[in-house]
Amino acid sequence: MNEVIVGGMRFALDLSQPLYEQVLDQVRSSIAKGEIALGEKIPSVREMAQALKINPNTVMRAYQELERDGLTETRRGQGTFITTDAEKVRLIRYRLAEEAVDEFLAKLGSLGFTPSEVAAILRSKGGEA
Amino acid sequence: MNEVIVGGMRFALDLSQPLYEQVLDQVRSSIAKGEIALGEKIPSVREMAQALKINPNTVMRAYQELERDGLTETRRGQGTFITTDAEKVRLIRYRLAEEAVDEFLAKLGSLGFTPSEVAAILRSKGGEA
DNA sequence: TTAAGTGTATTATATCACTTAATACACTAA
DNA sequence: TTAGTGTATTAAGTGATATAATACACTTAA
Numbered sequence: 001m002n003e004v005i006v007g008g009m010r011f012a013l014d015l016s017q018p019l020y021e022q023v024l025d026q027v028r029s030s031i032a033k034g035e036i037a038l039g040e041k042i043p044s045v046r047e048m049a050q051a052l053k054i055n056p057n058t059v060m061r062a063y064q065e066l067e068r069d070g071l072t073e074t075r076r077g078q079g080t081f082i083t084t085d086a087e088k089v090r091l092i093r094y095r096l097a098e099e100a101v102d103e104f105l106a107k108l109g110s111l112g113f114t115p116s117e118v119a120a121i122l123r124s125k126g127g128e129a
Numbered sequence: 130m131n132e133v134i135v136g137g138m139r140f141a142l143d144l145s146q147p148l149y150e151q152v153l154d155q156v157r158s159s160i161a162k163g164e165i166a167l168g169e170k171i172p173s174v175r176e177m178a179q180a181l182k183i184n185p186n187t188v189m190r191a192y193q194e195l196e197r198d199g200l201t202e203t204r205r206g207q208g209t210f211i212t213t214d215a216e217k218v219r220l221i222r223y224r225l226a227e228e229a230v231d232e233f234l235a236k237l238g239s240l241g242f243t244p245s246e247v248a249a250i251l252r253s254k255g256g257e258a
Numbered sequence: 259t260t261a262a263g264t265g266t267a268t269t270a271t272a273t274c275a276c277t278t279a280a281t282a283c284a285c286t287a288a
Numbered sequence: 289t290t291a292g293t294g295t296a297t298t299a300a301g302t303g304a305t306a307t308a309a310t311a312c313a314c315t316t317a318a
Contacts, residue, residue, distance in 0.1 A: 187307080200309080
């Protein structure tokens with residue numbers, strides 16, 4: 001398994017993807033799902049790095065991207081905090097969903113599947129869709 | 130644009146992805162869509178490389194992966210040909226679709242979307258879904 | 259037999275993204 | 289003052305990707 005729980009978030013890092021992306025995705029996912037309360041402090045760069053056994057610079061890269069997205073606010077000397085703007089979280093969550101949908105439809109389209117065929121596949125997988 | 134047509138396939142290479150993957154995806158897509166007839170010969174490694182202005186080794190890597198997937202058959206001294214096994218093409222096409230669906234559902238799930246919400250987003254995008 | 263065109267293999271080199279390491283600085287709170 | 293924050297810098301290493309230059313085995317057709 002190799003799972004680590006830090007700041008209420010579950011990490012299972014592997015080598016299939018850049019580490020900073022995995023950290024970024026996990027934190028973003030926790031925010032989007034509302035598993036972390038707005039305004040809450042997330043683990044410091046050093047604490048996260050030590051817990052995940054990766055370099056602080058790698059954690060920094062993930063944290064900086066979160067701030068660029070507006071999902072976190074960093075306060076020098078204090079730490080990194082989830083934004084208190086619920087609307088911002090909602091918008092980013094929906095934007096990420098749209099990107100995933102577009103990418104998905106493009107990929108299925110490149111395989112020659114029509115929209116109704118896509119719907120049929122989805123029904124056979126995810127329950128009702 | 131920077132589009133190139135080779136062997137009836139349209140290529141628009143960029144730097145967002147490995148070149149060999151882009152070549153692989155394009156050829157595979159053409160096969161899956163039936164834009165290339167079964168048993169048909171595709172451009173030689175050297176011809177493709179010259180047309181796309183990339184290294185023959187890079188084309189080779191894409192062609193070898195196609196053969197490993199069973200989508201092509203290579204005949205030393207003759208060239209690379211699309212498989213004549215329609216069932217094999219059908220299976221691989223569906224396998225790729227399933228992979229895309231699983232990845233898509235996982236990503237939306239990590240953002241906290243329920244299956245019905247996913248369906249709603251799809252309806253608002255791709256027509257009916 | 260020869261020549262041209264196939265797939266294939268090898269070796270070397272270069273570049274880039276990613277990651278680590280070590281260190282230092284600015285700021286905040288106790 | 290001290291410990292814990294975010295942040296910046298410089299150096300180094302690794303692996304994937306891509307190119308370059310050659311060479312070899314095979315097939316086809318002249």
